[in-house]
Amino acid sequence: MKYTFKGGYHPPDGKEFSEKKSIEKMPLPKTVAIHLHQHIGAPSKAIVAIGDEVKVGQPLSEAGGFVSIPVHASISGKVKAIAKITDAGGNKSDAVIIESDEKDEMFEGVGIKVDYDNFTADEIKKKIAACGIAGMGGARFPTHVKLSPPADKKIDYIILNGVECEPYLTADDRLMQESPETIIEGLKLMMKTVNASNGIIGIEKNKPDSIKIMTDKTSSIDNIKVIDLEVKYPQGGEKQLIYAAIKKEVPSGGLPMDVGVVVSNVGTANAVYEAVALNKPFYERVVSVTGESIKDPKNVLARIGTPSSELIEFAGGLKEDIYKVVNGGPMMGAAMYEMEAPVHKGTSGILCLSKENAKVFTELACISCGKCVSVCPLKLLPTDIQLNIQHGKYEESEKLGLLDCMLCGTCAYVCPSKRNLVHWFNVGKAKIAEMKRKA
Amino acid sequence: MDKMLIVSANPHIRSKASVTKIMHMVNLSLLPALFMSYYYFGFRAIFLTLVSVVSAVVTEAAIQKFRKVPVTVSDGSAILTGILLAFNVPAYIPWWIVMLGSFFAIAIAKQAFGGLGFNIFNPALIGRAFMLASWPVEMTSNKFWANPVASFGAKTGQTMDAISSATPLNLVKTALKADPTQITCDILSKANDAGYAGATYWDLFVGNVSGCIGETSFLALLIGVIFLMILGLVNWRVPFFYIGGVFVFTWLLGYDPVFHILAGGLALGAFYMATDMVTSPISNKGNIIFAIGLAFFTVAIRIWGGYPEGVSYSILLMNCAVPLINKFTVPKKFGCVKPVKAN
Numbered sequence: 122m123k124y125t126f127k128g129g130y131h132p133p134d135g136k137e138f139s140e141k142k143s144i145e146k147m148p149l150p151k152t153v154a155i156h157l158h159q160h161i162g163a164p165s166k167a168i169v170a171i172g173d174e175v176k177v178g179q180p181l182s183e184a185g186g187f188v189s190i191p192v193h194a195s196i197s198g199k200v201k202a203i204a205k206i207t208d209a210g211g212n213k214s215d216a217v218i219i220e221s222d223e224k225d226e227m228f229e230g231v232g233i234k235v236d237y238d239n240f241t242a243d244e245i246k247k248k249i250a251a252c253g254i255a256g257m258g259g260a261r262f263p264t265h266v267k268l269s270p271p272a273d274k275k276i277d278y279i280i281l282n283g284v285e286c287e288p289y290l291t292a293d294d295r296l297m298q299e300s301p302e303t304i305i306e307g308l309k310l311m312m313k314t315v316n317a318s319n320g321i322i323g324i325e326k327n328k329p330d331s332i333k334i335m336t337d338k339t340s341s342i343d344n345i346k347v348i349d350l351e352v353k354y355p356q357g358g359e360k361q362l363i364y365a366a367i368k369k370e371v372p373s374g375g376l377p378m379d380v381g382v383v384v385s386n387v388g389t390a391n392a393v394y395e396a397v398a399l400n401k402p403f404y405e406r407v408v409s410v411t412g413e414s415i416k417d418p419k420n421v422l423a424r425i426g427t428p429s430s431e432l433i434e435f436a437g438g439l440k441e442d443i444y445k446v447v448n449g450g451p452m453m454g455a456a457m458y459e460m461e462a463p464v465h466k467g468t469s470g471i472l473c474l475s476k477e478n479a480k481v482f483t484e485l486a487c488i489s490c491g492k493c494v495s496v497c498p499l500k501l502l503p504t505d506i507q508l509n510i511q512h513g514k515y516e517e518s519e520k521l522g523l524l525d526c527m528l529c530g531t532c533a534y535v536c537p538s539k540r541n542l543v544h545w546f547n548v549g550k551a552k553i554a555e556m557k558r559k560a
Numbered sequence: 561m562d563k564m565l566i567v568s569a570n571p572h573i574r575s576k577a578s579v580t581k582i583m584h585m586v587n588l589s590l591l592p593a594l595f596m597s598y599y600y601f602g603f604r605a606i607f608l609t610l611v612s613v614v615s616a617v618v619t620e621a622a623i624q625k626f627r628k629v630p631v632t633v634s635d636g637s638a639i640l641t642g643i644l645l646a647f648n649v650p651a652y653i654p655w656w657i658v659m660l661g662s663f664f665a666i667a668i669a670k671q672a673f674g675g676l677g678f679n680i681f682n683p684a685l686i687g688r689a690f691m692l693a694s695w696p697v698e699m700t701s702n703k704f705w706a707n708p709v710a711s712f713g714a715k716t717g718q719t720m721d722a723i724s725s726a727t728p729l730n731l732v733k734t735a736l737k738a739d740p741t742q743i744t745c746d747i748l749s750k751a752n753d754a755g756y757a758g759a760t761y762w763d764l765f766v767g768n769v770s771g772c773i774g775e776t777s778f779l780a781l782l783i784g785v786i787f788l789m790i791l792g793l794v795n796w797r798v799p800f801f802y803i804g805g806v807f808v809f810t811w812l813l814g815y816d817p818v819f820h821i822l823a824g825g826l827a828l829g830a831f832y833m834a835t836d837m838v839t840s841p842i843s844n845k846g847n848i849i850f851a852i853g854l855a856f857f858t859v860a861i862r863i864w865g866g867y868p869e870g871v872s873y874s875i876l877l878m879n880c881a882v883p884l885i886n887k888f889t890v891p892k893k894f895g896c897v898k899p900v901k902a903n
Contacts, residue, residue, distance in 0.1 A: 127894075132573060211567065288573065360895065373895040445566045456567040478573060479566050485579055486677030490837040491795070492577070495844070499894040502842065505886075522893045530571035537577040538677070544569035 124323070125351035126361040128498040130531050132354060132452070134327065135289040138418035139411045144295050146422045147435055149225055153426030154206045154216040155181060155192050159465040160255040161262045162188030167217060173200045174222075178231035178402045180251075181217045190253040190263045194219055195404035195424035197226040209429070209448035209465055211458040219426070230400050237397050242314045245397055249314075252396035253403045253466075257388035258282055258357070259449050261467040264389055268314045270378045276315040277381040280366055281308050281390055283324040283331060284350055284357030287450025290470045292407040293387050295420045297324070297331040300391060301338045307390030308345065310397055315383060320345035321366050322387070327352045354452060355529040359384045361498050373525050388469075403466055410436040412473040414443045423464050429471050430460040445479035447472040452530045482539035493532035493542065499525050503532035507542045510549035515556065518549050526550075579676070582793055582837075583636030589784035590643050590832070596767050596777035601651040605773040611655045613642030615662035623671040637676050641665050644684035647774020647828055648872070649691065650704040657698055661691040681879045682839050685872045702730070705770045727770045729824045729868040764822035775825040785831035794835045797847045802830040805855020813863060826858065829871035839879045846882075846889035853878045 158164035165182035169175060175194040182191045198221040206216040240248070250265035270276055281304070285293040297304060308320045322339070324332045326349045336347045350356050350365055360371045362384060369380040377384050385393075388407065395401040404425050411418040416437030423432055429446065433439065447454040448468055464471075493503035501522045509518040526546050533542040597605035620638040624631045633639075645662050665687025673679045692699045705727055763769055767777025775781075788794040803821055811817040820826070834840060834854055841850050854874050861870025 130575075132575065364894075370895045373893055375895065443565075445568075445572060447572050451570075451572040453570050454572065455570070456572060457565060458567055460565070472572070474572060481566060481568060482574065486675065488579055488582075488677045488837045489840070489842055490582070491842040491844075491847075494842050494891070500891045501893060502890060504842065521890070525893055525895065528570065534571050534573065535575050535577060537575075537579050537582055539574060539578070541569060543571065547569060 123351060124348050124365040125353060125356065126364045126498055128496050128500065128531075129353040129355060129361070130496045130535055131352055132288050132534055134352075135411070135413075135451075136291055136294070136327065138289065138413075138415070139291045139409050139420055140294055140328075142291070142295070142418065142420050144299055144407055144420045144422050145435075147424065147427065147432065149196055149221055149223065150424060150427040150431055152201065152218060152220050153195050153424060154218050154428070154463045155195060155426040156206065156208050156214055156216040156463070156465060157182050157192060158214050159192060159208075159261060159425075159467070160190050160253075161260065162186065162190075162266070164215070165189055165191050167203055167215070169200050169203075169217060171200055171202060174198070175200060175219060176226045176228040176231075178404055179228040180253075180402070184250065188263055188266050190250060190255055190265075192217070192253055192425070193402040193404045194228070195426050196221045197224050198222040207459050207462060209457050209462040209468065210455045216426075216463070232399055232401055235398055235400055237310075240313075240397065242316070245310055245314050248397045248400075249393055252392075252401065254389060254392050254396055255403070255466050256386055257392060257406060257467060257469065258386035259453060259467045259469055261465070264385065264393065267383050267385065268311060270315065270383075274378045275381055276317045276378060276383055278319045278321055278367060278383075279308060279311050279315070279317045280362060280382055280384045281320065281322040281387050282357055282359075282362055282384055283322055283328075283335070283387040284362060285328070286325055286352075286354045286357040287452050287454075287469070288354070289411050289472055290409045290450045291411070292409045292420055292469050294328045294331050295409075296391060296407050297328070297387055298334055301334050303394040304335075304387050304390045305338055305342070305345065306398065307392070307394035310393055311383070311385060311390065312344075317383070318344060322347045323350050323357075323362050323366055324348070325350050325352050325356055354531060354534075355498055355527075358498060358527060358529055360527075373522070406464070406466065406468065408432060408464060408468050409470040409472075411470060412443075412475075413478065414440050414473040414475045416440050423468075425466060426463045428461040428463055429457065429468075432464065432471050433460065433473065439473060441475055443473045443479070444476050445474040447474065452534065453528065484540050485538040487538055487540060490537060492535045492537065496531045496535050498529060498531065499527065501526060503542050504540075506549070507540065507545045510545045510552075515549055515552045519553055523549050523553065579637075580635045583640055585791055585793055586788060586832070587636055587640050587643060589787045590640075590647075590774075592780035592783045593647065593774050593777055593828075594643070596780040597647070597773040600767055600776065601773050604651050605646075608649060608651070608653070608655060608658050608773060609643055609646040612646035612658050612662040613639050615659040616642035616645070616666050619663045619666040620671065623667060624675070627671070629675070632676065635676065638666060638670075641670065641683045641687070643774075644682075644828075644832060645687045648684065648688045648772050648825065650699065650771075651773050652704040653691075653695075653698050657691055657695050660694075661687040664690045677838055679838055680882075681876055682833050682836050685833055685876050685879075688872050689876060700730075705730075727824065727868065728764065728819070729862065761818060761822060764819070769823070771823075772825060772828075775828040778822050778827040781827040781831050785835075794831070795840075795844065795847050797844055798835045798840060798851045799830040801848050801851035802826075802834055802854045802858075805852045806858055809855055809859040810863075813859070815863070820859070820862065824862075824869045825871040829858075829875055830854075833872070833875050834878075839882060841882050841885045841889065843886070843889045843891055845891070846885045849885050849889065850878055850882065853881065 163185035205213040254264040255261040616638040665683040669683035669686035807817040810820040857874030858870040
């Protein structure tokens with residue numbers, strides 16, 4: 122059986138740079154900047170003050186609501202400032218700046234093995250929330266919220282997303298090969314929280330090693346299976362993955378739970394395990410530092426808040442002048458304003474693009490070739506939506522399904538006229554949100 | 561680093577596809593057809609194509625200069641219009657008519673609408689319609705059609721000018737006008753009577769018949785379009801349903817479907833004119849409707865209309881319908897299913 126979705130496109134994947142590189146621990150950064158708001162939902166509120174001594178894993182803030190999670194110190198040292206720092210997305214927001222004492226002391230209880238077999242669903246969720254776990258695929262949605270569906274929504278499946286369809290990135294691939302057991306344990310914990318009877322791990326066929334390891338490790342577990350997905354972007358999109366795995370379409374405007382599914386990244390599953398079993402808050406993650414311009418592409422385990430420039434330095438530095446640094450993958454990542462922007466909970470990669478790759482194209486007129494329509498994984502009309510937005514017809518663009526668009530960028534990738542479709546979709550989405558607020 | 565980083569919306573990588581590449585690939589794919597037209601109609605075919613291309617390119621550059629917009633003749637789209645327009649004229653048409661036709665195609669049908677991407681109609685076909693309306697004799701009269709002679713035929717003493725004759729579709733039209741009830745006329749034997757010694761399906765297929773200089777060789781155009789399909793630049797649905805539709809409609813009406821597919825400008829129209837990205841619908845479903853409409857109008861004009869050939873007008877007619885087709889063939893969005901009931 123072929124597991125895939127309709128539409129999509131496979132760009133050259135650039136995985137060869139780092140797919141064979143084992144995860145390496147980064148040296149401790151001298152200072153880190155940890156943003157209080159690095160998830161979807163309400164910002165967290167700082168509970169430390171300037172001058173406070175903090176240890177690794179110590180909470181720096183408390184959740185600012187249900188859809189919110191705290192952040193934790195990623196190094197031990199002294200709180201130097203709480204200031205507005207430019208984040209990877211280019212916005213200035215409050216961050217706790219910690220200066221290292223280079224001792225790397227753990228906060229009380231962090232990293233200590235816990236006997237979690239008898240934890241109830243609520244206890245697990247509380248632990249996940251307290252440890253600040255958010256989706257590590259890039260969207261950074263608080264995991265405990267995902268695992269708290271309303272009572273009338275029965276969850277049948279937890280689908281782990283090990284697709285990693287973004288070109289270049291290999292962080293999930295390496296994690297699956299290097300710690301399959303913890304990912305599977307994390308999956309079991311998540312299944313327990315929502316009482317899901319089935320677990321599925323979806324991996325794209327271009328990661329045969331991961332597929333083999335995960336299949337071997339799950340062979341003795343009846344209700345968890347590994348599926349090999351066709352290699353096509355955006356196979357790792359939540360709705361596309363669900364469709365590929367269980368042939369159900371998440372309703373337009375709906376959530377995976379509407380078809381009885383919760384989708385989570387494999388890295389998140391690993392973090393869930395570490396939170397519950399090791400009492401380890403989310404203070405480090407695997408990041409692929411890659412791209413043609415990097416001397417020695419690597420997969421690194423980096424502390425949250427480490428300046429991206431240090432990761433680049435650790436990966437041998439730059440071969441050539443770079444023109445663009447992307448936080449995340451090339452298709453959906455954010456172009457950074459500063460090389461110093463800190464690693465956040467969703468930083469799956471730091472991608473350095475050379476002059477040639479960072480080329481800014483002149484937008485030409487649409488020639489109605491229909492390529493964008495044939496690749497749109499949500500079967501929208503990207504060109505029509507874009508033209509409507511450009512001409513200020515926001516209602517029309519909404520009718521055509523702008524709000525269904527997940528900004529995957531496949532349309533803009535294939536466009537021969539190099540139209541900046543995603544840019545316009547962003548504009549349209551913002552305008553519609555503004556109109557709704559006013560209404 | 562002092563240098564500013566480039567910041568833009570995702571995606572940060574783009575495919576290598578470009579409008580320029582697409583247009584040049586289409587131009588390249590027309591080379592077999594150009595060669596066949598040289599083979600059958602001699603150097604005059606090359607000359608007319610050159611006149612048309614030069615006129616198209618110069619017109620486009622001049623108008624873009626005048627409009628104070630970037631000159632984009634290097635994108636190859638004006639060259640394409642020039643080639644296609646030339647492929648639509650008889651071999652002995654005065655060259656200045658082709659030049660004016662090409663001027664009109666670019667100036668009125670393309671640039672007046674805003675240039676590449678904004679034109680509603682296929683520029684080359686508007687150029688052809690303009691020439692047909694302004695110089696009907698030169699565009700249709702028998703004396704301007706060349707009977708194909710392999711260009712080296714001249715060596716054996718045959719001269720191109722000595723032979724001119726009606727196109728196969730002209731013969732059908734004449735026969736139908738003479739006796740409208742005779743719908744199952746044996747076209748090929750008629751063609752033979754009219755001076756096509758041994759005209760067969762094979763002659764129609766390779767292009768060894770009278771006709772516009774670039775349209776006669778089904779084979780050469782097929783090679784070109786297959787090349788484009790392999791590159792993913794032509795949606796196979798349009799030629800397939802267009803030609804298939806013509807086959808079905810003519811067969812249902814009792815005519816020789818194979819003849820109708822191979823004769824006239826159907827191959828050129830179905831492979832190159834109807835598949836023009838700008839003037840065809842966006843979605844696959846839209847393209848199928850578009851193609852079936854084309855087949856219907858082509859057959860209707862050929863059988864019941866005043867002209868022997870209906871390809872160009874049917875494409876222009878269906879070009880008008882494209883916005884409407886697009887409107888009614890908006891694909892069903894992903895996830896527009898009935899909400900799944902909780903168990």
